[in-house]
Amino acid sequence: MAMALGRAATAAVRLRAWSWLTTVDHKRIGILYLVTSAFLFLVGGFEAFLIRLQLIRPDNHLVSSAMYSQLFTMHGTTMIFLAVMPILVGFMNAVMPLMIGARDVAFPRLNALSYWMYLAGALLLNSSWFLGGAPNAGWFNYAPISTGAYNPGPGIDFYDLGVQIAGIGTLMTGINFLVTILAMRTEGMSLMRMPLFVWTTLITSLLIIFAFPPLTANLFFLMFDRLAGTAFFNVPHGGDVVLWEQLFWTFGHPEVYILVLPAFGIISEVVATFSRKPLFGYASMVWAVEVIAFLSFIVWSHHMFPVGLGPTVNTMFVLTSMAIAVPTGIKIFNWIATMWGGRIQLTTAMLFAMSFIPTFVVGGTSGVMTALAPADMQFHDSYFVVAHLHYVLIGGTLMAVFAAAYYWFPKITGRLMSERLGRWNFWLVTVGFNVAFLPQHFIGLWGMPRRVYTYGPGLGLSFWNALSTVGVFILTLGILVMVMNVVHALRRGEAAGPDPWDGRTLEWSTASPAPPYNFARLPRVRGRDAFWEQKRSTERELWPVDRHIHLPSPTPVPALMALGLLVAAYGAIFRSIPVVAAGLGLTVYGIHRSMFDVDPGVIVTPTEEGAA
Amino acid sequence: MSDAREAAGALAFADGAHERARFGMWIFLSAECAFFACLIGAYLALHGRTLGVPGPGALFDIPVTLAATLVLLVSSLTMVLAVDAIEREAVDALKGWLATTAALGVTFLGFEAYDFADYWARGVTLQGTVFGSSVYTLLGFHGLHVAFGIFWILSLLRACAALTAEGAVKTYLASLYWHFVDVVWIVIFSVVYLVGKAT
Amino acid sequence: MGPSVIAGMAGAPLRYPQSALAPAGPVARSEFQLIQLSLVIMLGVFVAVTAAFAYTAVRYRSRPGNLAPASAVDENRRLEIGWTLVPLILLVVMAVPTVKDSYALTPPDTPRVVDVRVIGHQFWWELQYTRLGVTTANELVIPYGRKIDLSLTSADVIHSFWVPRLAGKTDLNPGQLNTAWIQADRPGVYEGQCAEYCGLGHANMHIRVVAVTDREFARWVDGMRHPRVTPASALAKRGMALFGQVGCSSCHTVAGTRFHGQLGPELTGMGNRATIAAGTLTNTPAHLRRWLANPPAILPGSTMPDLHLTGSQISALTAYVESLR
Helix, strand or coil: HHCCCCCCCCHHHHHHHHHHHHCCCHHHHHHHHHHHHHHHHHHHHHHHHHHHHHCCCCCCCCCCCHHHHHHHHHHHHHHHHHHHHHHHHHHHHHHHHHHHHCCCCCCCCHHHHHHHHHHHHHHCCCCHHCCCCCCCCCCCCCCCCCCCCCCCCHHHHHHHCCCCCCCCHHHHHHHHHHHHHCCCCCCCCHHHHHHHHHHHHHHHHHHHHHHHHCCCCCCCCHHHHHHHHHCCCCCHHHCHHHHHHHHHHHHHHHHHHHHHHCCCCCCHHHHHHCCCCCCCCCCHHHHHHHHHHHHHCHHHHHHHCHHHHHHHHHHHHHHHHHHHHHHHHHHHHHHHHCCCCCCCCCCHHHHHHHHHHHHHHHHHHHHHHHHCCHHHHHHHHHHHHHHHHHHHHHHHHHHHHHHHHHHHHHHHHEECCCHHHHHHHHHHHHHHHHHHHHHHHHHCCCCCCCCCCCHHHHEEEEEEEEHHHHHHHHHHHHHHHHHHHHHHHHCCCCCCCCCCCCCCHHHHHCCCCCCCCCCCCCCCCCCCCCCHHHHHHCCCCCCCCCEEECCCHCCCCCHHHHHHHHHHHHHEEEEEEHHHHHHHHHHHHHHHHHHHHCCCCCCEEECHHHHH | HHHHHHHHHHHHHHHHHHHHHEEEEEEEHHHHHHHHHHHHHHHHHHHHCCCCCCCCCHHHCCHHHHHHHHHHHHHHHHHHHHHHHCCCCCCCHHHHHHHHHHHHHHHHHHHHHHHHHHHHCCCCCCCCCCCHHHHHHHHHHHHHHHHHHHHHHHHHHHHHHCCHHHHHHHHHHHHHHHHHHHHHHHHHHHHHHHHHCCC | CHHHHHHHHCCCCCCCCCCCCCCCCCCHHHHHHHHHHHHHHHHHHHHHHHHHHHHHHHCCCCCCCCCCCCCCCCCCCCHHHHHHHHHHHHHHHHHHHHHHHHHHHCCCCCCCCCEEEEEECCEEEEEECCCCCCECCCEEEEEECCCCCEEEEEECCEEEEECCCEEEEECCCCCCCCCECCCCCEEEEEEEEEECCCCCHHHHHHEEEECCCCHHHHHHHHHCCCCCCCCHHHHHHHHHHHHHHHHHHHHEECCCCCCCCCCCCCCHHHHHHHHECCCCCCCCCHHHHHHCCCHHHHHHCCCCCCCCCCHHHHHHHHHHHHHHH
């Protein structure tokens, strides 16, 4: 009897695991993204913690030079490709279709494939620690130190293939979201009525579509150099090491905005909601996002001022880079103007969104400074740049991610996080972050280059480095409080109800968590802030609930395709052609299945609660 | 009555799917454009570094490549005829034109293999010079796209029995892809072969 | 030469010897002025924006019980034009000197009196005074008050030349030649290090620029061209013999001898240098002994292997290397 029960329980677990493995529901895929990327964020954070422990005092020997180079490489690669970008994709998945009143994304199976490819890339990259050493040439992986001649171990192969697989997955996401937003908005949701988060998702998708191909090409070149002995970066055979830098930053700078634009969208939603006012300057906000996205493609060489491209090229990139400050400034002023005259509710989400404003201004202004080529010759590759990029990515993106987490957690899980823990979380993160990274501006100006595993006491920077490390201790505490808060909320968080914040956008008009079909009746939109207007309108919705909603059926094929790529990647890294062939064969089989399987889908009838 | 209409409404989701698939294909192909732009850009930056092996001027044999180009151009035409056959619901014509397109694709790859063997024999190897690396990578990626197109068309041929609205969209998508691969070749033929020969 | 190096080091030690904020030459000074200008403007922006933000946040904080919808102003043309134009003007103020400096700091096509070819290696700097026919490593001796042209390249991976008090960075790219120039206003030692991650020894790849008077520079060049070839002491003579036997000479060159190795730093005039091991240790016999006993233990990634020398071999080699003046 007990055994039978146990068996039944195991079967239930198996069934649940299977349902996650085969899901094509954007909300569940969003949860998969958020859980995976949050875990990898903790991994990347742990790597950062070790980096700062090593630098706490001069001539420290906690980790070796070899270990240190792996730590900073994996920290950067993990945070950018495997943590922060997928966290943002997770939020996009979780709420963007709801915000436009859609029942799913344009290509649900492709969406699942994107996630599984991301997971495959993440597993591949992180398994390198146990299979011969992690990549060690920095997250931008310059040639030729990443080529076989100078880096014979397997680490760089893990980087190359891991980023490649995850990157192509991201490209699919970009295509998917672009089509979703342009083709699947509900009635009345014109482009200029879309919430700003949807706008930034749209523009971010465009950036992904045109920024990732250069990365893909570059990674292929490096892969061929390492696996097939081609000469792209092999100088004696005519190779060109600056080619890597050009292609990498052609991707790399738009990538910065892939990480920052969604943050702008999140801040716009949160600030408007908790100021209880419509967003100020909506049209100029949209315009600013578009201009920033356009400019982001013509500024890449500001990452390369000391490379020797000459004063004319440098000057062109100085001017385009400086120009980005104008639309960015407009956004900052618009947020402040949104708060002006509002009734500002200091929820944890709002605290994070507000703290974004000054910290992002620090990152933005130091960004203008680094755009000034002659001055940048001093900033470049020093701790000044480390401080700048962390002010942009933590002070900017991560603050927005925290805001989004507190803001949308009730929508995603149906439960509220604790505001009390939230306050601890906020203050520890804000104080810790500034203590950690403000001194690094000066550490850089006083002459410490980045990526040094140690420094001498003669440099005069012992105190400031110790202080920076103390900041990271505080920051770490803040992150741990966040973890506690999530665990606490999942176990016994208060039920949130559909609309805990008196929200303005459509995701708050359906249940929390939203039912599989999102809306029993598709909303009709009559203006910006659709749900806010709807709540204040006296008209009731008269059109009937859809009683037969057609949804795509679950499928294991996307996970199988990603598995094939993972197998092929291991085959390539350990130089086994049969394994590569088997893996690719599995993937091609999956492609074939996806092309020709007819999906009858499932017909769902909404429950009464869903229709409410 | 209302049930029937609702069922029809429910299927609207699936109908819209065709529009979205075409739109998605266009977006995917624009990403592919960016990818090939990078390959061509890298080739243009590196093709002068021949280190003693024959460079583009000496290496390329325009008449042979022109023949390959014509084969590929004709295959685009046969693809158009295949799509046209769907619209006329002429299954036999569809099968015939798809098969012709695939055969022309295979012929093109044959030309390419012949070219590669010729270049290799004249000392331009994948590893020896960055000129070799970049030219084989560019042409190889294009060839891989042609090969995938052939795989796609052959799969379509097998599935042809079920000629439905679904199948029509799939053929249309394949034709978009095929034309794209063709257009990329025109660019490669102009920029790599004709310009290379002229300079 | 020796005394001037000591003199340079004897000055009051700087609190931040690698500070870009303490420029000691025209290139670093131009860069520093731009840093100052942009820092002041940007601090102004930060203070203004943060003040506006803080004022708004405090003034419109919701009080308990007051949940009335806020005023719905969502546009103000004049304000929006204002906050577009003001940043634009500030940017122009910074752009003008930036563009001017970008061109002004580019070295001219015709090289000046002293030009040095800087070649990066994992993990040391090869310094060839092309027109003077002198080669040294890791310590760049220059006459102060004069413009020194640098042409930079790398023998292996990418490195970056950075002596913050004299000039910002210039990358050393394999297969390409970059140019830069430096000038030191006063005699002294200017510290720097590689600024582009180049491998395990990156953190220890120091460069020192030693600025001396014209006369001292001429004497130094003369000494490098006509080094003392035969050591005086018996121990050093034994060291010289060992230098050829145990493998040193397969990597190192000493001008005027039969030692012509190419892989490692040139050791001509080594006894005059202030540091060893790419600037990691000061040049004392005790440090040299430690270094010879096991180089990779001091410099991770060092290509100089542990030769398993005996104590007496190390003493002899130390005496010989110290005698190279």
